[in-house]
Amino acid sequence: MKSFDFMKTVKKFQADEILEYYVYIKIARFVKQKKDREVLHKIASEERKHYEIWKQYTKCDVKPNMFTVYWYVFLARILGYTFIIKKMENSLIEFKSIFGGKIEKELNEKIPDINILLQDEVEHESELIDMIDEEKLKYAGSMVLGLNDALVEFSGSLAGWTFAMQSNRLISLAGLITGIAATLSMASSEYLSVKHEDGKNAMKSSLYTGAAYLVTVVILIMPYLLLPDKDYVTALLIMLAAVILIIAAFNYYIAVARSISFKQKFLEMSFISLSVAAASFLIGLLVKKFLGVDV
Structure with missing residues (x-):
């Protein structure tokens, strides 16, 4: 199992949230369907809220990698925004799988809000994503x-x-x-x-x-x-x-x-x-x- 640095892990989660916030906001700008734009803004709001929760523990702001942001936005134009959104939302699950139960145990001990945060990530955002009705997938x-x-x-x-x-x-x-x-x-x-x-x-x-x-x-x-x-x-x-x-x-x-x-x-x-x-x-x-x- 790979070594686990608690603060480094929390900062990564924080950076992921703000990166996804910017991606959703920028994707929403070129989405034609009004309903999908509204859903994307709601998801972006969720990501921003999660970023602020992580910030309470890191005590610092984290800047997103803007190259990655624009790369995701470019791919969203080519491959469709549903693909990019689901790909990004899978990153938390993939990252947790690297460390197994150790990360969950320590996060639960040090961050009381973690269960609410992860529940939002998995359940609420998944419900919002399922509301997206992109033409390409039709x-x-x-x-x-x-x-x-x-x-x-x-x-x-x-x-x-x-x-x-x-x-x-x-x-x-x-x-x-x-x-x-x-x-x-x-x-x-x-x-x-x-x-x-x-x-x-x-x-x-x-x-x-x-x-x-x-x-x-x-x-x-x-x-x-x-x-x-x-x-x-x-x-x-x-x-x-x-x-x-x-x-x-x-x-x-x-x-x-x-x-x-x-x-x-x-x-x-x-x-x-x-x-x-x-x-x-x-x-x-x-x-x-x-x-x-x-x-």
């Missing part, structure tokens, strides 16, 4: 659809073409044509599906699905575009590594933003995608061998 299902289909279908196609064609230029050509056509197909299918179900936000749903599919296609096809024509095996291995990284990154994002299990979703998507890729790879070999196709 379309997470559409993004999952586009991403999953691209990973399963397109990675499988590339794996099958790799040994059937044995040429990065031909694989890239086939991939670009198929990828663009599949993107349009996925987007239009999502539009018609949503339009049929409730008719609301069908266009946005289709755009999120198409964008997720297209971005995945571009990433997976890059090794075949950039590597020499006969380095198709290397391109295949890099493509499969990219599949794993995309699955890990996206599932981590969804796991944090929606408070669900990362491991289960990651293993599930990885197994399906790699299984389809392996099956397509074998089909490519069989087609080349038994049909005598030599491109």
Whole structure:
């Protein structure tokens, strides 16, 4: 177990509270939804109150790392503020886990308000965070659809073409044509599906699905575009590594933003995608061998 410095730990908690206060205030400035802005200001107020409680024991002010503040705000614009908020709120739990029960025991002995403070942190702020209704997460299902289909279908196609064609230029050509056509197909299918179900936000749903599919296609096809024509095996291995990284990154994002299990979703998507890729790879070999196709 790592060594535990009581005052240093309290100052870290104090610094975290004021850092999160500034992050929430700055994020609220660019949030369009009035309800979400109000919730963010309420959470910021909670963080400020907690900061003042810690200050009673440290007897000093602590300045936040403004670089970290602006970095979080930048990520909130890119990844969505729900993800950043939940990521920050998980930091206290992660920090406590490093020291186990020792930190709780000493904090309880020296800070009578600690139970109220932690209860607010875990319960009240969690309730406020759950009130946030960010648009990006509304379309997470559409993004999952586009991403999953691209990973399963397109990675499988590339794996099958790799040994059937044995040429990065031909694989890239086939991939670009198929990828663009599949993107349009996925987007239009999502539009018609949503339009049929409730008719609301069908266009946005289709755009999120198409964008997720297209971005995945571009990433997976890059090794075949950039590597020499006969380095198709290397391109295949890099493509499969990219599949794993995309699955890990996206599932981590969804796991944090929606408070669900990362491991289960990651293993599930990885197994399906790699299984389809392996099956397509074998089909490519069989087609080349038994049909005598030599491109």
